[in-house]
Amino acid sequence: MKTVYKFFAVGFFFALAAFLSPTFAQDVCADIEANQAKYETYTKNYKGDLEQKKIAVKAGKEYIETYSKCPTYEQQVEWLKKNVPLREADIKKMEEEIAKEKRYKRFNDAAAAGNTPEIYAAGADILKYEPEFLDLVVFLGWYGYDESAVRNNDKFNSETISYAKKAIKMIEDGAKSDNFGLFGYQGKTKENTLGWMNYTIGWIENFRLKNKESGLNYLYKATQYDSEPQDMAFIYALVGDKYIEKMQKTSEEGIAIIKQNENRETFESKTKLALAKGYADRAIDAYSRAYDLAKAELAKSKPADQPKKQDYVTGLYDTLKNLYKFRYETVEDPITDEELTQKLSSHIAQVKATKFPNPTSEVEPVDPPTKEDETPADSTSTTSTNPAPPAPKVAEKTVTNGAKSDADRNNNKPNKQ
16 A cells, blocks of 8 residues: 555656646746846847846846747747847957956056066067067067167067067068057068167177177168168178178288298288188278268267267278278388378278178188199298288277167057057
């Protein structure tokens, strides 16, 4: 009897559930007031702000779940099935915009405060979401130059070089911008920006990382664009210094060979001298450009800056005179001071009309000896051989060209172009 009772009780429960279910469904579909309240919750909120849209989406999903089996509300259910996903997409977009504004505010606040670690951290955070934000990449590849050159802070040299190289690649691959940068670090044109990016890399590598060859190559590249760095005299003087070092070393090697051969010139010594004169030609070219630009800058400078700039111009010209005499003067044919002035003036004018040689290109020797000149006993005279000139006096290089003031950095918000 006990077993039968349990079976009967369970059977009664299922029978009751079957009896009540149609009534429950009918009650839901018949509750017009509840239906309208839920529907109005959606329609009143789905065009609103972020929180309202969230309320609408919640109500819409509940409505679909509750009334999807009610024929009376089929039209409303179908409309919500199409509309709710659109509002979910709106919510996602609005949340992304809010997060973006927070990232921008973090960066703007750091830039306004001159907080360099935060500038690079916030900038990197933005670029995780917007890797093609060229203006920001240019800024980060330029700001570090001032940090190093003006404030003597080399902690961000690696990041600066990395961003500058990225900016170069993006621009060369066709990326465009109205400003090419942010705040006071705006190249404005493609050419000027490429000049500054190469200049920044070259300056840091040459003066801070002591990668002279690589740094000089980037500085040379900066002069190949229609840019502000193209007119920086000290870049050309740096290239000239490189040639002077090689010229002196090669010339000294030639003189040592002569001394080892009882003061007689040999094929090898003549070859060394020919190459030394080739280096001299390159050095004269570089220093002629540096002198011409420095002289123009002197003419435009403020009276307070003129003494230092005049010393620089004088140093460049003294170096040019030494170089020119080494290259062209012989004991048999000395060059007077008057002739030297005239010849240099003419040479400088000619150089300006030519392309600046790439310092990585091979230097050609001047009138090298031929194999026919190679004899066991060459000339016993050394009159045609010039000793290496004394180390040229090179005026102090300026290292703050292009530095931006703090006032420049605190201008407008970096809205993406």
